[in-house]
Amino acid sequence: xxxxxxxxxxxxxxxxxxxxxxxxxxxxxxxxxxxxxxxxxxxxxxxxxxxxxxxxxxxxxxxxxxxxxxxxxxxxxxxxxxxxxxxxxxxxxxxxxxxxxxxxxxxxxxxxxxxxxxxxxxxxxxxxxxxxxxxxxxxxxxxxxxxxxxxxxxxxxxxxxxxxxxxxxxxxxxxxxxxxxxxxxxxxxxxxxxxxxxxxxxxxxxxxxxxxxxxxxxxxxxxxxxxxxxxxxxxxxxxxxxxxxxxxxxxxxxxxxxxxxxxxxxxxxxxxxxxxxxxxxxxxxxxxxxxxxxxxxxxxxxxxxxxxxxxxxxxxxxxxxxxxxxxxxxxxxxxxxxxxxxxxxxxxxxxxxxxxxxxxxxxxxxxxxxxxxxxxxxxxxxxxxxxxxxxxxxxxxxxxxxxxxxxxxxxxxxxxxxxxxxxxxxxxxxxxxxxxxxxxxxxxxxxxxxxxxxxxxxxxxxxxxxxxxxxxxxxxxxxxxxxxxxxxxxxxxxxxxxxxxxxxxxxxxxxxxxxxxxxxxxxxxxxxxxxxx
Amino acid sequence: xxxxxxxxxxxxxxxxxxxxxxxxxxxxxxxxxxxxxxxxxxxxxxxxxxxxxxxxxxxxxxxxxxxxxxxxxxxxxxxxxxxxxxxxxxxxxxxxxxxxxxxxxxxxxxxxxxxxxxxxxxxxxxxxxxxxxxxxxxxxxxxxxxxxxxxxxxxxxxxxxxxxxxxxxxxxxxxxxxxxxxxxxxxxxxxxxxxx
Numbered sequence: 224x225x226x227x228x229x230x231x232x233x234x235x236x237x238x239x240x241x242x243x244x245x246x247x248x249x250x251x252x253x254x255x256x257x258x259x260x261x262x263x264x265x266x267x268x269x270x271x272x273x274x275x276x277x278x279x280x281x282x283x284x285x286x287x288x289x290x291x292x293x294x295x296x297x298x299x300x301x302x303x304x305x306x307x308x309x310x311x312x313x314x315x316x317x318x319x320x321x322x323x324x325x326x327x328x329x330x331x332x333x334x335x336x337x338x339x340x341x342x343x344x345x346x347x348x349x350x351x352x353x354x355x356x357x358x359x360x361x362x363x364x365x366x367x368x369x370x371x372x373x374x375x376x377x378x379x380x381x382x383x384x385x386x387x388x389x390x391x392x393x394x395x396x397x398x399x400x401x402x403x404x405x406x407x408x409x410x411x412x413x414x415x416x417x418x419x420x421x422x423x424x425x426x427x428x429x430x431x432x433x434x435x436x437x438x439x440x441x442x443x444x445x446x447x448x449x450x451x452x453x454x455x456x457x458x459x460x461x462x463x464x465x466x467x468x469x470x471x472x473x474x475x476x477x478x479x480x481x482x483x484x485x486x487x488x489x490x491x492x493x494x495x496x497x498x499x500x501x502x503x504x505x506x507x508x509x510x511x512x513x514x515x516x517x518x519x520x521x522x523x524x525x526x527x528x529x530x531x532x533x534x535x536x537x538x539x540x541x542x543x544x545x546x547x548x549x550x551x552x553x554x555x556x557x558x559x560x561x562x563x564x565x566x567x568x569x570x571x572x573x574x575x576x577x578x579x580x581x582x583x584x585x586x587x588x589x590x591x592x593x594x595x596x597x598x599x600x601x602x603x604x605x606x607x608x609x610x611x612x613x614x615x616x617x618x619x620x621x622x623x624x625x626x627x628x629x630x631x632x633x634x635x636x637x638x639x640x641x642x643x644x645x646x647x648x649x650x651x652x653x654x655x656x657x658x659x660x661x662x663x664x665x666x667x668x669x670x671x672x673x674x675x676x677x678x679x680x681x682x683x684x685x686x687x688x689x690x691x692x693x694x695x696x697x698x699x700x701x702x703x704x705x706x707x708x709x710x711x712x713x714x715x716x717x718x719x720x721x722x723x724x725x726x727x728x729x730x731x732x733x734x735x736x737x738x739x740x741x742x743x744x745x746x747x748x749x750x751x752x753x754x755x756x
Numbered sequence: 757x758x759x760x761x762x763x764x765x766x767x768x769x770x771x772x773x774x775x776x777x778x779x780x781x782x783x784x785x786x787x788x789x790x791x792x793x794x795x796x797x798x799x800x801x802x803x804x805x806x807x808x809x810x811x812x813x814x815x816x817x818x819x820x821x822x823x824x825x826x827x828x829x830x831x832x833x834x835x836x837x838x839x840x841x842x843x844x845x846x847x848x849x850x851x852x853x854x855x856x857x858x859x860x861x862x863x864x865x866x867x868x869x870x871x872x873x874x875x876x877x878x879x880x881x882x883x884x885x886x887x888x889x890x891x892x893x894x895x896x897x898x899x900x901x902x903x904x905x906x907x908x909x910x911x912x913x914x915x916x917x918x919x920x921x922x923x924x925x926x927x928x929x930x931x932x933x934x935x936x937x938x939x940x941x942x943x944x945x946x947x948x949x950x951x952x
Contacts, residue, residue, distance in 0.1 A: 227779065227783065227789070229793075252795060252796030253795060253796060255795075256795070336794075336796060337795075337796035389792060389818055389819065390818065392792060392793045392794070392795050393790060393791060393792035393793065393807075393818035394779070394789070394790065394791040394792075394793070395788075395789065395790045395791075395815075395818075396783070396788070396789070465818070468816040468817045468818065469816070469817050469819075471816035471817075472816040472817035472821070475813075475816070543817075543819050543821075544817045544819055544820075544821040545821055545822050548821065555821070555822055555823065556821075556822065556823030556824065556844070556845075557822040557823050557841050558822060558823045558825075558840050558841045558842055558843040558844065558845075558847070559840040559841065559843065559875065560840065560841065561837060561838060561839075561840055561841065562837055562840075562871045564837075564863040564867055564868070564871065565834060565837045565838050565863075566834075566859055566861040566862060566863065567803075567859070568766065568801075568802055568803040568834070568835075568858070568859055569802055569859075570767070570800035570801055570802035571800060571801040571802070571858060572800070573800065573801070603800065606800070610860065678796070678800075679796070
């Protein structure tokens with residue numbers, strides 16, 4: 224059987240067919256489609272595979288580890304920066320090891336199409352000292368999800384699958400394998416394996432270290448890594464993940480240089496050593512940071528290596544066939560230049576979006592106080608930094624609005640304002656709010672609640688209908704929690720409310736609540752379909 | 757034989773439906789496809805592009821190389837110009853002329869058309885008007901697909917119709933018919949231009 228799948232969907236299908244019992248994730252571009260695919264997959268629904276969204280990547284990672292503790296196969300998915308949130312559990316899961324298979328799928332976003340940075344998750348994989356799989360195409364994405372469970376169960380450690388935006392969001396035909404049944408519930412053989420008290424952790428860590436040479440040997444013989452012979456031995460090429468496609472694209476009749484295709488890490492030392500011995504110098508093609516290039520080159524630069532560090536390839540951004548052509552010294556036949564009148568068309572808030580009303584009111588309320596005191600966060604409302612509002616001054620990481628506002632207020636910037644969305648608030652804002660409550664910081668927090676995780680496509684927010692209860696539970700005084708309807712006719716009252724709370728020298732929370740226009744439209748459609756059935 | 761297509765537009769204009777229709781038709785004809793899409797942030801009214809590659813041989817890269825696209829199919833005229841570096845010397849631009857103005861520095865329609873007419877191979881039609889005349893404003897993307905039909909190697913009109921029927925079957929016969937009508941309207945208009 225075959226299907227046309229996005230790279231992200233191929234991983235989802237591979238995990239389902241590979242006998243997964245559940246996926247845990249928080250939405251984040253370009254990883255969102257993995258979990259969405261599982262949520263809507265008929266077989267996954269029939270089998271009742273877990274696929275509900277988690278509150279954040281940390282809770283997702285921990286839940287997946289819990290499922291793997293219980294002997295079943297679990298996958299956790301996130302975008303690259305999500306792994307920062309989940310890193311505590313991730314690093315320690317490598318030490319506890321797993322019982323059932325566990326896949327950590329991380330989707331990196333080089334060129335920052337929808338992200339704050341372009342960090343390379345392969346560093347995290349190396350940091351945790353676990354095997355990493357990096358598919359070069361959709362078929363491998365499928366095959367690797369299946370194989371990653373085997374690898375994870377063979378070595379008793381989590382296995383990372385690392386993809387990048389391009390593969391996540393590109394479609395091709397994928398051949399499916401037979402479906403494998405799920406594991407049955409089974410406790411770990413060693414009841415202390417997951418208890419990371421120092422003396423146990425030391426033992427577990429030595430086990431992980433002892434595994435390193437086995438992981439490497441597995442990489443040497445992995446079907447995902449290959450040595451391709453070549454006649455021109457002046458240069459040897461190491462092509463990691465998707466870059467292999469760009470190389471093949473440029474040599475459809477076969478590459479004249481010897482090539483090591485790397486899609487499984489640790490680096491296959493035998494293949495790379497052979498390449499180094501047989502060729503004059505090496506060219507490393509990798510999507511992301513020059514991690515392999517740096518590794519091979521070494522601090523003393525004893526090996527002659529070309530790549531992103533010496534300018535053969537761009538230092539940042541995603542690769543493409545043109546970059547690779549240039550690095551190979553091949554001609555590029557660029558078409559006409561883009562005329563100068565072609566203006567950028569950045570993303571914008573939808574017509575009718577409630578954030579418009581919030582920005583208008585906020586700007587007016589802040590007129591007298593002046594600019595520079597609005598700490599914001601990650602979501603559609605980050606576009607409040609752009610034309611026409613220029614309302615916000617920061618966007619750093621999930622939840623940072625509240626805590627940065629607190630820090631600025633501590634420094635004397637009073638009042639300071641935090642502007643955060645409902646889903647980002649439940650993801651990572653609650654603990655920051657507690658900090659502010661503990662010290663009764665003079666900050667006004669606006670939780671612009673559109674009852675949805677909109678930027679990633681309108682997933683259910685964990686906050687739904689509970690935000691004011693959460694704030695009160697954390698300790699915000701009920702007199703300083705306000706729920707308002709952000710519509711044009713309420714503009715004046717919203718301005719007044721914001722001004723009043725800015726004058727209050729403690730923590731206040733204003734919750735402008737109106738459902739995301741996109742989500743509303745989809746919900747109506749779903750209801751109509753349900754009615755017609 | 758390969759066809760490399762840059763599909764360009766603004767988030768929400770339906771370029772993914774065009775891609776899906778061509779892709780389904782290509783698969784029915786047992787061809788290889790790869791289709792790189794834009795998801796995430798830029799979907800919110802931003803510029804979106806899809807690289808659609810069709811071939812009778814395996815395809816490696818998900819992205820089209822600069823100067824190698826056989827076709828830029830744009831549902832918006834400014835977006836047609838954004839991807840000129842990808843167009844091959846022999847390649848065609850097939851574009852809608854109705855602008856989607858959601859930025860303050862959007863050029864005038866005359867400026868855009870002047871730039872477009874400087875390109876060697878151009879087909880420009882007012883797909884929004886054609887769709888409106890058909891009584892189906894939302895089908896302007898399918899009008900554009902019809903306009904591009906003559907440039908799709910190894911995929912004929914019947915294959916496109918079949919692709920659309922598959923794609924929209926869940927939405928009912930009326931929707932399928934409306935979309936197929938839109939394709940015919942686009943194709944007829946362009947075929948006529950080539951006869952003249």
